[in-house]
Amino acid sequence: MSTYHVSFFKNLLSSDGHPFKCLQRRIDVTDAESAAQAAESASRAFEALYGCPWKLHADSIEINADLSQPIETRSNVRAI
Numbered sequence: 001m002s003t004y005h006v007s008f009f010k011n012l013l014s015s016d017g018h019p020f021k022c023l024q025r026r027i028d029v030t031d032a033e034s035a036a037q038a039a040e041s042a043s044r045a046f047e048a049l050y051g052c053p054w055k056l057h058a059d060s061i062e063i064n065a066d067l068s069q070p071i072e073t074r075s076n077v078r079a080i
Contacts, residue, residue, distance in 0.1 A: 006063050025046055025057075
C-alpha cells in the first residue's frame with residue numbers, strides 16, 4: 001500500500017483580484033491502495049473533523065503519492 005498526501009483547497013481572490021488556492025487541510029493517508037481510495041478516506045476524515053461535507057469548506061482536492069507530482073484533482077466548482 002502507498003502513502004498519499006491529500007490536500008483540500010479553497011479558491012479565493014487576493015486583494016488585487018487574482019485567484020489563488022488556499023490550503024484548508026492536508027491529510028496523510030498511509031493505508032490506501034489507490035488515489036481514489038486515499039481521496040475517499042481523507043474526505044471521511046475531513047468531514048469527521050469539521051462535522052459537515054468537505055465541499056462546504058473546500059473547492060478541490062489534490063492527491064500526491066509519496067511527494068510526487070499531483071496525480072488526481074477533483075473539483076466542486078462548475079462552470080455556469
